[in-house]
Amino acid sequence: MRRFLREHSLTLVFGGLFLAALVGQFFAGHADFNERQAALGQPLLSLGQYLFSADFLVDVAENWQSEYLQFFLYVTATVWLIQRGSPESKPADKVGRGTEKDQQIGQYATESSPKWARAGGWRTAVFSRSLGTAMLVLFLFSWTTQWIAGWYANNSDPLAEKTGLGEYFFSSDFWNRSLQNWQSEFLAIASMAILSVYLRQRGSSESKPVGAAHSVSDESG
Structure with a gap:
């Protein structure tokens, strides 16, 4: 244990x-x-009524969807985009999807490789994109939940103008909820990428070794 x-x-x-x-x-x-x-x-x-209310659900969902959007964009964008000197980035000579040898697939798969990495064909292709796909699905599910719960909460507000579900998607309330979360996630990624070039956290896998040069991109501490 x-x-x-x-x-x-x-x-x-x-x-x-x-x-x-x-x-x-x-x-x-x-x-x-x-x-x-x-x-x-x-x-x-009551507490029980609030637990299952649209107001509580929309507040939770709007935070979840922005987090999953952040990770979806991060794991897919870092295939091609780099930040020199950041441990969050690959070095410039490794931009792209990588070779089969780098990725340990095909003839380079080992006995300990995941089954779908060894299988080849469509299964390896799906598995090769499974992390980004999972994050995208979770983002779309959370965002849709925010949309529907937000619409219901808006129409339950006696002071708010009642709208249809489609109309609510284009409303200022829906996009304000979405964008106020998205901008903070994008700022966090950009801050982490650039600050990790020049700053260190000893022992963290998110940081380079304390004595590593600022220009080194792919070493961890």
Whole structure:
């Protein structure tokens, strides 16, 4: 058990932080929602009612979709785009999809390679793009959930103009929710890419070794 916890500590710790933050958001969001309802003379919601409300769902979904968009763009863009000196980037001579030898597929697959990496054909082609595909599917699912929940929450607001689902997709409320999250994700990626060129975090896989030259792109600490 101790070995399992150690070997999976990154996922377990951040999974725990996610759940703690989600619970905190739920209680804070419930209190904020009822304060606004009280100010408008509208009925308050119990904790159970708020848990399954469109207001809570849209707040959660709009954050999730931006995170998955960030990772989808990041894992696909870094195939071709580089930042010299960043450990988040490949060196310039490795831009592109890589050779079969680099990727350990085809005749270069080993016995320990994943089954679909050894299979060849369409299965290897699908597996070769599975991470980006998964992130794209999760983004589209979360964004669609935000769209539908946001539309329902908007139409439940007595002060908001009622719209159809298609109309809501082009509304300022929907795009404000989306873009305010997207811009922060894009800023975070750009900041990490450039700051990791010149700054270090000893022992982190996201950082170069402390003594590595600023121009080195593909060494980890």
